[in-house]
Amino acid sequence: MGKKRMTMRRKESIYGYIFVLPWIIGFLAFTAGPLVFSFVASFTNYNITSQMDFVGGENYKGLLTEDSLFWTSLWNTLYFVIFSVPLTTIGAIFLSALLNQDIPGIRYFRTLYYLPAVLSGVGVYMLWMQLLDPGTGMVNLVLSWFGIDGPNWLFDPDWTKPSLIFMKLWSVGGSMLLYLASMQGVSKSLYEAAEIDGANTWKKFFHITLPMITPVIFFDVVTSLIGGFQIFQEAYVMSNNGEGGPANSLLFYNLYMWKQAFTNFNMGYAMAMSWILFVIVFIMTMINLKLAPRWVHYEGEEK
Amino acid sequence: MNKLKVFIMLIAALALFLSGCSGFQTSNSSNEEAAVNEDGKTVVDFWTFWGSEIRRPIIEQIITDFNESQDEIEVKHTYLPFGDIWTKELAAIAAGDPPDVVINDINATALRGQNKQAMNLSQFLEKDDISKRFYPELWDATLYEGDSYGIPFNTDTRVLFYNKDAFKEVGLDPEKPPTTWAELEEYAKKLDKKAGQDYDRVGFYPLWGIGYDVWLLNANGQSYFDDQNNFEIDTPKNEEVLNWLKTWKDRYGEDVVNSYQAQIDSQQGHPFFNGDLAMIAQAPTFYTQIRDYAPDLNFGVVELPEYEEGNGNTSWGGGFVAEIPEGSKNAEAAWEFIKYLTDVEAQEYWAVKNFDNIANIEAAEAAAKSDEFTEDGTMVYEMAVENMEQTLLTPVPVIAPDFSSLINPNMDEFFLGSMTAKEALEKSQTDVENLIKKNQ
Numbered sequence: 001m002g003k004k005r006m007t008m009r010r011k012e013s014i015y016g017y018i019f020v021l022p023w024i025i026g027f028l029a030f031t032a033g034p035l036v037f038s039f040v041a042s043f044t045n046y047n048i049t050s051q052m053d054f055v056g057g058e059n060y061k062g063l064l065t066e067d068s069l070f071w072t073s074l075w076n077t078l079y080f081v082i083f084s085v086p087l088t089t090i091g092a093i094f095l096s097a098l099l100n101q102d103i104p105g106i107r108y109f110r111t112l113y114y115l116p117a118v119l120s121g122v123g124v125y126m127l128w129m130q131l132l133d134p135g136t137g138m139v140n141l142v143l144s145w146f147g148i149d150g151p152n153w154l155f156d157p158d159w160t161k162p163s164l165i166f167m168k169l170w171s172v173g174g175s176m177l178l179y180l181a182s183m184q185g186v187s188k189s190l191y192e193a194a195e196i197d198g199a200n201t202w203k204k205f206f207h208i209t210l211p212m213i214t215p216v217i218f219f220d221v222v223t224s225l226i227g228g229f230q231i232f233q234e235a236y237v238m239s240n241n242g243e244g245g246p247a248n249s250l251l252f253y254n255l256y257m258w259k260q261a262f263t264n265f266n267m268g269y270a271m272a273m274s275w276i277l278f279v280i281v282f283i284m285t286m287i288n289l290k291l292a293p294r295w296v297h298y299e300g301e302e303k
Numbered sequence: 304m305n306k307l308k309v310f311i312m313l314i315a316a317l318a319l320f321l322s323g324c325s326g327f328q329t330s331n332s333s334n335e336e337a338a339v340n341e342d343g344k345t346v347v348d349f350w351t352f353w354g355s356e357i358r359r360p361i362i363e364q365i366i367t368d369f370n371e372s373q374d375e376i377e378v379k380h381t382y383l384p385f386g387d388i389w390t391k392e393l394a395a396i397a398a399g400d401p402p403d404v405v406i407n408d409i410n411a412t413a414l415r416g417q418n419k420q421a422m423n424l425s426q427f428l429e430k431d432d433i434s435k436r437f438y439p440e441l442w443d444a445t446l447y448e449g450d451s452y453g454i455p456f457n458t459d460t461r462v463l464f465y466n467k468d469a470f471k472e473v474g475l476d477p478e479k480p481p482t483t484w485a486e487l488e489e490y491a492k493k494l495d496k497k498a499g500q501d502y503d504r505v506g507f508y509p510l511w512g513i514g515y516d517v518w519l520l521n522a523n524g525q526s527y528f529d530d531q532n533n534f535e536i537d538t539p540k541n542e543e544v545l546n547w548l549k550t551w552k553d554r555y556g557e558d559v560v561n562s563y564q565a566q567i568d569s570q571q572g573h574p575f576f577n578g579d580l581a582m583i584a585q586a587p588t589f590y591t592q593i594r595d596y597a598p599d600l601n602f603g604v605v606e607l608p609e610y611e612e613g614n615g616n617t618s619w620g621g622g623f624v625a626e627i628p629e630g631s632k633n634a635e636a637a638w639e640f641i642k643y644l645t646d647v648e649a650q651e652y653w654a655v656k657n658f659d660n661i662a663n664i665e666a667a668e669a670a671a672k673s674d675e676f677t678e679d680g681t682m683v684y685e686m687a688v689e690n691m692e693q694t695l696l697t698p699v700p701v702i703a704p705d706f707s708s709l710i711n712p713n714m715d716e717f718f719l720g721s722m723t724a725k726e727a728l729e730k731s732q733t734d735v736e737n738l739i740k741k742n743q
Contacts, residue, residue: 047418048393048396048397048418048420049393049396049397049418049419049420049629050417050418050419050420062741066741133561133565134558134561134562134565135558135561135562135563135564135565135566136562136565136566137565152557152561155561156719157715157716157719157721240711243708243711244708244712245711245712245715246712246715246719247712247715247716247719247721248712248715259705259708262389262390262393263704263705263708264704264705265393265414265418265704
């Protein structure tokens with residue numbers, strides 16, 4: 001290599017670094033910095049304004065051994081994740097399989113089923129609070145047409161989490177769209193070959209469609225697991241003014257963390273909680289990644 | 304290449320330093336230069352959550368009046384939504400750039416004093432002692448270790464509204480509302496109107512409008528915490544009160560309670576407005592809803608009935624304070640504004656225009672005589688002012704700030720039937736005692 005070439009390359013890399021510098025600074029200042037800070041603060045009694053003394057593993061020890069609400073909130077969150085992730089995944093695949101048919105007016109159905117995904121936030125939760133109202137809500141009214149005496153939904157601790165899972169199912173539009181796109185990408189020739197061999201609709205679905213979309217399923221499961229562990233807004237809006245009630249049945253992990261941080265000013269404690277959640281989600285995702293090769297099929301990948 | 308690495312690492316270190324360390328600064332910035340506008344006036348940044356069509360013009364009028372009353376200070380109003388204002392304030396304090404005056408919840412004032420979020424106001428109070436302006440109960444709630452950390456602005460109480468026409472219909476004297484719990488129950492039964500399984504009219508249900516805690520307070524004449532911060536909830540009397548509250552639920556049934564609750568939450572369809580509910584315990588501002596949604600309703604208002612004769616009609620209230628966040632650069636000017644804000648003129652204006660209870664005694668009594676209210680309005684306002692004498696606040700004790708979130712779930716379990724009153728009280732007692740131990 002000549003000397004001139006060397007300086008060219010060197011110049012190029014300097015320019016490269018300069019161009020990415022704004023991002024690097026942003027990352028360090030707004031992501032890595034706070035990350036390091038919160039890790040350090042999780043070993044202190046930091047309360048934002050008046051104190052920050054090192055307390056060692058006190059926060060972690062307190063959480064794991066003395067705080068029953070920590071376990072309650074973790075259990076609530078797990079319950080939600082365990083039921084909502086499989087249900088919404090299956091629901092989204094099922095819907096997108098239906099919407100992948102060639103029937104008249106399918107575009108309208110696609111729009112219709114996607115619509116709830118466009119709406120989001122507090123407005124939707126308020127709407128669901130009305131729909132789920134045991135006395136005057138639509139849901140129990142419809143159930144009563146079939147002679148079913150609907151439950152008390154958000155007022156009954158046994159039904160609050162199912163209520164939220166039920167509500168989640170309504171807005172599967174986002175993942176449905178992903179599945180629909182990947183289903184449309186499955187090569188027609190595979191289906192034609194299967195048809196020649198006499199495969200029926202079900203066989204085609206289970207032996208061609210499903211395996212071909214596994215990368216998307218994998219992506220969807222990982223992201224909704226992570227999202228599920230971070231559930232907050234729903235509970236904040238729908239549980240007795242963000243209390244997590246009735247009877248702590250909607251006290252999710254993030255809600256409890258938020259309360260510790262901003263109601264009780266136990267910022268160090270809340271940061272310890274956030275690191276425990278990080279470890280849990282990290283392990284979950286690692287397990288997913290480890291299991292993935294067993295069932296996720298990538299086209300063109302050599303095994 | 305090595306130089307570049309060093310350069311990048313330096314930038315990284317700088318970024319870490321900047322982002323990490325801003326949190327450590329406890330605000331000692333009062334020596335910094337005060338914010339001054341182009342006319343040379345000191346600018347006071349005033350944060351409130353009063354953004355509604357009704358409240359915003361009123362607080363802004365008060366600010367304008369203050370700005371015109373002198374030529375040294377200019378107050379600037381910043382509106383922040385109710386859910387956000389205090390987390391934003393906290394972030395601003397931590398960043399060393401807080402507002403100069405903020406409206407905050409009175410019950411946690413001491414806690415903010417302890418945590419160095421609100422400024423100790425005794426330096427100003429030594430010069431002008433304005434503590435006598437306010438209801439003592441409100442003033443005491445702002446104290447932490449004897450010093451005040453916020454100046455009371457407004458307050459409220461709980462009273463009983465009742466439908467006079469319904470009283471007449473069942474042969475009760477509309478001028479003699481119930482005075483004891485026993486009477487309340489007896490009247491409610493008379494006022495109930497049943498049509499088959501459903502109710503055409505419910506006499507009274509104690510937990511619409513107020514919580515179980517107000518009834519415990521009413522029966523005991525004091526809060527769970529005494530002056531020495533000893534906590535006591537597990538008592539035979541409280542057990543009796545809870546069981547009494549439960550009898551109402553058992554009598555009307557879960558379905559009636561839930562469907563009425565839904566109508567109450569929806570406001571316009573409030574069963575009290577159309578006569579489907581004969582009595583309800585509420586804050587006096589409930590009157591403004593009656594005025595707007597049911598102007599023809601023939602109603603009366605009375606203090607909460609007492610547990611038994613001679614026990615006292617103790618009621619519960621809350622409210623808001625104006626405080627100077629720790630680290631404000633214009634504390635002197637902020638104090639001048641707070642004095643104006645809590646003085647008779649501004650307080651009376653707020654009270655009359657908003658139909659809101661205020662902290663300043665003289666202004667409250669003047670507002671009660673205001674000719675801007677209708678006859679009904681005056682009746683309710685007078686009742687509210689009178690009721691302040693027996694209204695207790697329940698300031699959050701600094702040794703157990705989050706105690707209610709330990710009690711509430713147990714009470715939920717009790718009212719849902721999965722715990723007895725005794726169990727719920729015992730568990731609450733131990734849970735809160737453990738919290739206190741942990742915080743000591």
